[in-house]
Amino acid sequence: SYEYVFSNNSFIYRLIFFHSWDMLTLFLTKYKDMAQKSMEQNEYGITPIIYFLYYTKSLDNSKELRKQFISKFVKAGADLNKMSILGSAKQIIKIIEYYDIKK
Numbered sequence: 001s002y003e004y005v006f007s008n009n010s011f012i013y014r015l016i017f018f019h020s021w022d023m024l025t026l027f028l029t030k031y032k033d034m035a036q037k038s039m040e041q042n043e044y045g046i047t048p049i050i051y052f053l054y055y056t057k058s059l060d061n062s063k064e065l066r067k068q069f070i071s072k073f074v075k076a077g078a079d080l081n082k083m084s085i086l087g088s089a090k091q092i093i094k095i096i097e098y099y100d101i102k103k
């Protein structure tokens with residue numbers, strides 16, 4: 001799937017890829033210094049929060065995951081306005097929520 005192309009092998013991307021939500025919570029809240037260093041764009045211009053949004057958008061619990069994690073990502077240093085080749089996280093959230101309402 002195309003989501004895999006945008007990932008890299010860093011810890012935070014692997015937590016998202018393997019749906020390790022408890023560990024992701026721990027990483028974003030208890031290890032903020034390390035998490036903050038992980039918020040940078042990868043070689044494709046994708047940040048972990050954008051990867052999280054794209055990777056989880058089709059999961060049954062996508063809406064709950066967004067509620068649970070977006071604020072944690074922001075507190076750990078994610079920038080919702082940082083642009084990538086796919087748009088900003090803020091733009092992506094609006095698009096996903098629009099299609100959630102349409103379902």
